[in-house]
Amino acid sequence: MIEMKVAGIAIDAVSRNPIVLLRDAGDRRALPIWIGEAEAKAIVTALDPKPAVRPMTHDLLINALDAWSLKVERVVIHSLRNSTFFAVLSIKQGDTVKEIDARPSDAIALALRANCPIWVVEEVISEASIPVDQDADEAERRAFREFLSNLNPEDFAKGQRQGN
Known part of the structure; x- marks a missing residue:
């Protein structure tokens, strides 16, 4: 909510x-x-x-x-x-x-x-x-896309090994 x-x-x-x-x-x-x-x-x-x-x-x-x-x-x-x-x-x-x-x-x-x-x-x-605030919405979308583009499959494996 x-x-x-x-x-x-x-x-x-x-x-x-x-x-x-x-x-x-x-x-x-x-x-x-x-x-x-x-x-x-x-x-x-x-x-x-x-x-x-x-x-x-x-x-x-x-x-x-x-x-x-x-x-x-x-x-x-x-x-x-x-x-x-x-x-x-x-x-x-x-x-x-x-x-x-x-x-x-x-x-x-x-x-x-x-x-x-x-x-x-x-x-x-x-x-x-x-x-x-459409500008803030677009900035948030760009930041999320950038975050996703920098992810590697190994990033997920690291989190699993650390117990996360």
Whole structure:
């Protein structure tokens, strides 16, 4: 799994629908997830440093979880099926952890309020992410090709003799 951060909200130029953009720690990959307007507002509100005058729905849920000594441990976006992302919230109470099915947009809005990590399964990243730093990707590919071109069969035999 790869930890992602919310980079912001964008608007799809064609459909005019909001998109939450997640980025990995190295700013190498971005994961766009199309969401609804209400969820976009909930995410933008969580990113805004000034608190809302009255609790929004996601604030209310976090407040209820706090009142019952429950903590949002993490969010995991675990799959992509038919252009739909699926996520779970990991909720902890004492030593007990339960996973609850959630829409990624709601899970992200809650993660921001709970200050917990957002994880994405590598297969989802592979399938749906877009490259952010193509120059770094190409440099990594060149370095790997160079590494492979300098390998000899004897290099593998040396590792076996040393007990590796």
